[in-house]
Amino acid sequence: EDQVTQSPEALRLQEGESSSLNCSYTVSGLRGLFWYRQDPGKGPEFLFTLYSAGEEKEKERLKATLTKKESFLHITAPKPEDSATYLCAVRVDSNYQLIWGAGTKLIIKP
């Protein structure tokens, strides 16, 4: 069964303290891995798409990487405004819709 697992469930960091969020997947025929950011009460906001192992993408303080089993979302010197829930999802050959992880709630304290 295709599955996406995110860890940790929650992460509290001090402002400026870099860290990484993990998204591991067991799927057949990966066609893309997506990262989204969701603020409370709002719709998820697209961040990155990764298609193949070794691919990396960056946006401001965020960098996403992909291997054959997992993806990492690295956050460098985070600021309080980076606090949000970060969602990972995968697209597979046999499915029309994305398979979602449960998310990591990131809290950055000033």
Next chain:
Amino acid sequence: DSGVTQTPKHLITATGQRVTLRCSPRSGDLSVYWYQQSLDQGLQFLIQYYNGEERAKGNILERFSAQQFPDLHSELNLSSLELGDSALYFCASSSDNYGYTFGSGTRLTVV
């Protein structure tokens, strides 16, 4: 503005009632997806439409139904509402079944 428009933003209704949520997809997107998100829960996929046809169904209750119209806007109908149906309902659209663009959601409160 993501380009996906959902109305209304907020809805308060009584148990047993019926409501309709509306979604206009981003220009050019043929697929529309509906998701439910209860408080502090993950996204639960309900249903997908592609160019007017139902393409995939998730954990959608029989009391819920949806359709996509020729102009590609979609409506999600929720009937015989229960307290547990209170949630955020999101619509997303895509053009190639890859990345999704989400709307800002409809917050439904059943009292």
